[in-house]
Amino acid sequence: MAKVLLVNPALAYSTWNAGFKQPSPDNIFIRLGLAYLAGALKARGHEVSLADLRTLSGWEEYEELVKRMSPEFIGVTMHSVEFTPAVEAAKRAKKLLPKVVTVAGGIHPTMFPEECLETGAFDYAMQGEGEISFPLLVEDPSQFPKYFWGEAPDLDKVPFPDREIWTDFKTRINCEPFGISQFSFPLPMAEIINARGCPYNCKFCCGPGEHQLYTKVTESGKRVPYIRGRSVSNVIAEIEMLIEKYGIKSAMFHDDQFIMNPQWVSEFIKELHKSGLVKRGFKWVTSSRADIICRNDELIGKMADAGLLLLIVGFESFSPRILQWFGKGVTPEQNSRAAEILHKHNIKVWANYILGIPTDTGWHKEDDLMTVEGVLRADPVHFSPAFYTPVPGSGLYDFYKSNRLIIGDEGNERLSNRGAMDAKVKGVDYEFLKALMVTDTIFA
Numbered sequence: 487m488a489k490v491l492l493v494n495p496a497l498a499y500s501t502w503n504a505g506f507k508q509p510s511p512d513n514i515f516i517r518l519g520l521a522y523l524a525g526a527l528k529a530r531g532h533e534v535s536l537a538d539l540r541t542l543s544g545w546e547e548y549e550e551l552v553k554r555m556s557p558e559f560i561g562v563t564m565h566s567v568e569f570t571p572a573v574e575a576a577k578r579a580k581k582l583l584p585k586v587v588t589v590a591g592g593i594h595p596t597m598f599p600e601e602c603l604e605t606g607a608f609d610y611a612m613q614g615e616g617e618i619s620f621p622l623l624v625e626d627p628s629q630f631p632k633y634f635w636g637e638a639p640d641l642d643k644v645p646f647p648d649r650e651i652w653t654d655f656k657t658r659i660n661c662e663p664f665g666i667s668q669f670s671f672p673l674p675m676a677e678i679i680n681a682r683g684c685p686y687n688c689k690f691c692c693g694p695g696e697h698q699l700y701t702k703v704t705e706s707g708k709r710v711p712y713i714r715g716r717s718v719s720n721v722i723a724e725i726e727m728l729i730e731k732y733g734i735k736s737a738m739f740h741d742d743q744f745i746m747n748p749q750w751v752s753e754f755i756k757e758l759h760k761s762g763l764v765k766r767g768f769k770w771v772t773s774s775r776a777d778i779i780c781r782n783d784e785l786i787g788k789m790a791d792a793g794l795l796l797l798i799v800g801f802e803s804f805s806p807r808i809l810q811w812f813g814k815g816v817t818p819e820q821n822s823r824a825a826e827i828l829h830k831h832n833i834k835v836w837a838n839y840i841l842g843i844p845t846d847t848g849w850h851k852e853d854d855l856m857t858v859e860g861v862l863r864a865d866p867v868h869f870s871p872a873f874y875t876p877v878p879g880s881g882l883y884d885f886y887k888s889n890r891l892i893i894g895d896e897g898n899e900r901l902s903n904r905g906a907m908d909a910k911v912k913g914v915d916y917e918f919l920k921a922l923m924v925t926d927t928i929f930a
């Protein structure tokens with residue numbers, strides 16, 4: 487049996503001592519990837535604990551925790567924006583416990599394993615999914631090279647995520663994570679994910695990273711994207727378990743794209759009714775694209791009847807130029823039509839959109855004005871703007887990197903600790919954009 491400490495270095499969009507007072511997804515949500523790893527490790531008899539940096543007061547408390555837990559293995563998950571705190575957490579642990587084996591995993595180490603190892607903070611970098619291979623690594627690290635691919639699991643066979651590595655889990659699920667002023671969700675609310683990966687290739691998004699993260703090896707030995715979901719019965723069983731154990735009344739489905747397979751969604755809806763979950767008042771929220779919403783008007787209506795209260799829509803922009811630059815495959819008209827369909831079915835709209843995007847012709851404030859106008863017309867219950875982040879691994883990252891457009895990138899900081907509303911790209915008038923900020927509280 488190995489003693490494993492998992493680290494959530496979520497200091498990029500959250501902070502030390504985040505607490506629950508300021509409701510935001512970044513402060514409240516757990517990390518399903520770590521919970522899945524914990525479930526898989528515990529199923530093989532390993533002892534697992536968690537250092538979620540947001541719940542601590544600073545590095546001093548983190549070091550005390552590491553000393554107290556005295557783990558043999560430390561597994562650090564990492565999004566690109568978390569590179570700096572993730573490396574720091576591993577380095578500090580190594581200083582305190584020279585024999586500890588440190589492992590980096592998640593989307594950033596999947597794309598850039600050598601960069602992670604070069605920091606000297608990690609003994610191993612694991613690429614891809616960890617449920618099968620991480621437990622094997624902690625059982626016999628000598629069998630593994632410095633970086634290696636994890637084996638893709640059968641999603642119906644892996645243990646459900648072990649959410650209780652968050653010792654504050656029961657408090658966490660009773661905090662409304664969205665902070666929407668005109669609307670609130672029935673609590674407790676749990677997070678669930680069905681599908682892994684997304685078949686689209688929007689250029690601002692780390693789709694290519696996900697195509698590396700969720701992969702399998704074909705019979706001819708080629709590594710290919712492996713986008714897949716769970717069976718309807720497996721998802722329903724997880725909901726029932728969450729109701730029985732924690733009394734949840736709602737769930738957030740974290741799929742990139744919930745309506746990837748409309749037939750699966752239809753079956754899921756049927757099962758929600760058949761199992762009595764709809765009658766018992768179970769509610770849910772998830773995400774989809776505008777073009778998919780437009781193609782599935784009737785299905786959206788059925789989703790509403792089955793308890794869907796809110797849909798997060800990645801409108802991204804209402805400027806044709808920007809939508810094209812982003813390769814989103816959606817028009818401003820589809821964005822507006824999607825909002826109409828959702829309103830018709832009484833589903834609240836959460837608008838995700840991006841401002842401050844210079845293209846090869848520079849930054850044009852008209853694009854952002856068009857976006858804000860379009861979003862206002864869409865009448866969302868929640869406005870969720872972000873200033874454009876050139877995410878490493880995304881299709882557009884090289885354009886901004888090679889044209890030296892990324893602010894503060896000289897030290898290769900990987901945009902660490904940069905919040906959604908911080909300046910990221912040169913040539914954008916962020917003061918002008920701040921004046922354009924619309925929040926739902928304005929309308930409350």
Ligand code: B12
Nearest residue numbers: 511517518519561562563565566591592612615616692693
């Ligand atoms: C839910 C979600 C969020 C939620 C919650 C985040 C969270 N705490 O999980 C919220 C809304 C807060 C969020 C915010 C952001 N997100 Co987000 N998010 C997701 C999403 C849709 C699902 C994550 C998930 O649960 N996956 C399912 C689990 C099971 O998979 P997993 O996390 O990959 O874990 C597996 C493996 O990676 C591996 N693994 C993971 N960790 C470790 C550790 C070790 C030691 C090992 C061995 C293995 C291992 O094993 C796990 C099990 O198989 C992903 C896309 C995706 N499908 O993954 C984007 C994604 C992770 N987000 C992304 C981005 C860009 C952001 C934001 C920067 C967005 C923004 N501009 O505001 C912020 C930053 C937040 C932060 N602190 O990093 C990018 C990251 C790209 C990158 N290069 O890092 C992704 C990939 C989306 C995309 N395609 O662009 N996000």
Ligand code: SF4
Nearest residue numbers: 684686688691693742
């Ligand atoms: S933006 Fe959404 S639809 Fe496009 S690639 Fe990313 S997750 Fe998929």
